[in-house]
Amino acid sequence: MTNNRNDSRQRFAKTMWAGMLAPEHMQKVEDEVVERFIPAGGYVCRKGDPVDHWMGVMEGFLKMSSISPDGKTVTFSCMLAGGWFGEGSLLKTEPRRYDVVALRDTRVAYMPRSTFNFLLDHSIAFNRFLLHQLNERLGLFISLVEYDRMLDPDTRVARCLASMFNPYLNPGSSMQLQISQEEIGYISSVSRQRANQALQLLEKKKLLTVDYGGITILNLDGLRRFPDEADA
Known part of the structure; x- marks a missing residue:
């Protein structure tokens, strides 16, 4: 130990x-x-x-x-x-x-x-x-599998970020997530540039804020339901 x-x-x-x-x-x-x-x-x-x-x-x-x-x-x-x-x-x-x-x-x-x-x-x-x-x-x-085959990149980034807050799989996650845009691209199977575009859109929808060296989740349920929640 x-x-x-x-x-x-x-x-x-x-x-x-x-x-x-x-x-x-x-x-x-x-x-x-x-x-x-x-x-x-x-x-x-x-x-x-x-x-x-x-x-x-x-x-x-x-x-x-x-x-x-x-x-x-x-x-x-x-x-x-x-x-x-x-x-x-x-x-x-x-x-x-x-x-x-x-x-x-x-x-x-x-x-x-x-x-x-x-x-x-x-x-x-x-x-x-x-x-x-x-x-x-x-x-x-x-x-x-659904994200990769059926969803556009913006929705894929939103859902993949939301999936990081599963209480069984990642119990230590806080709403302030120290993660780079490159790392977000890795988990969402998009480029760093495309991840940046998606984050800007999600920030405009007031689902999260992009901070120095990470992001802060403002509406976790909204991320899980995006784009339906954003259009409501």
């Missing part, structure tokens, strides 16, 4: 599932989870890697993506502080099916498979959390 145990306890307390665990189960997690620093642009894991850990973002910003046969990068999701991922691959005991890359300097927690399986065997609360998280992730991926 990190050398500062009190700091580690505080960080784990911010994750949704940690507060559901019995004290002895949380103690096991604290004893067995390790943290690693991943620099911006570095790989947390690669497609095809063996899956030995469940992983969580302690601080920073990650994207989950893959390279299509024609060489196009397809972004599936992003993870902010408090988000955990990789449970599907652990449950199926299959190789990693995607890359996870740090979009900025990030600290990642690695829970060993043995610890993950212990929680599955001994914690009803942990199982209930995973069921909800898997359901939320499935809904997100179905939405992303």
